Ligand SMILES: Nc1nc2c(ncn2[C@@H]2O[C@H](COP(=O)(O)OP(=O)(O)O)[C@@H](O)[C@H]2O)c(=O)[nH]1
């Protein structure tokens with residue numbers, strides 16, 4: 001029997017650098033897969049449907065919710081974001097780890113359903129640096145940036161729901177820290193013991 005993969009949940013305030021750090025982690029890594037989320041927010045220039053997100057209408061999204069096809073979902077700054085369930089389950093069953101990049105409300109739903117997931121929170125060095133990164137990215141209006149910053153404060157308060165907090169001071173360092181966490185999680189006694197359960201019982 002193939003051993004089920006690990007579910008890694010990666011969160012952090014908007015603009016902290018989740019996308020950037022994730023890209024670094026995935027640069028030379030093929031032991032885990034990224035779960036592409038579904039969203040109703042408008043596609044940004046350069047984003048590809050099916051790669052960055054599945055861009056869908058509110059009707060289509062609500063239809064998926066009704067059918068129970070989302071592992072989790074949340075409304076964030078006026079749009080839906082969610083994780084389609086089928087891909088995650090299939091990939092974990094194949095023995096591969098799955099990496100979710102989602103906001104805090106969704107992460108809390110996953111924690112209920114998958115308590116042995118690995119929950120990692122990416123933090124900015126400070127809030128002023130976070131604001132500068134949002135401005136520097138140049139994808140959001142001043143108004144949207146203000147609401148993302150307000151949201152960031154709420155999210156940072158919920159950091160204690162996570163297993164690990166990684167500071168994104170430098171992309172390369174942050175990516176290395178996350179990779180080390182994932183590697184170490186594979187060696188947790190609770191997980192390794194599972195493999196021996198049958199042998200011990202005999
Ligand atoms: N709950 C949940 N949140 C998601 C999902 N996909 C993305 N998000 C989060 O939604 C928030 C907004 O994402 P986005 O509009 O791409 O903005 P950005 O993260 O600032 O680039 C971020 O915190 C994402 O991590 C998902 O499938 N579920």
Ligand SMILES: Nc1ncnc2c1ncn2[C@@H]1O[C@H](COP(=O)(O)OP(=O)(O)O)[C@@H](O)[C@H]1O
Nearest residue numbers: 014015016017018019020133137168169170171
């Ligand atoms: N460690 C870092 N130092 C400086 N700038 C960073 C760092 N990590 C990410 N950034 C920049 O911050 C902005 C937001 O990053 P992004 O990955 O889009 O964040 P998120 O996915 O969390 O919203 C981008 O312009 C990115 O280049």
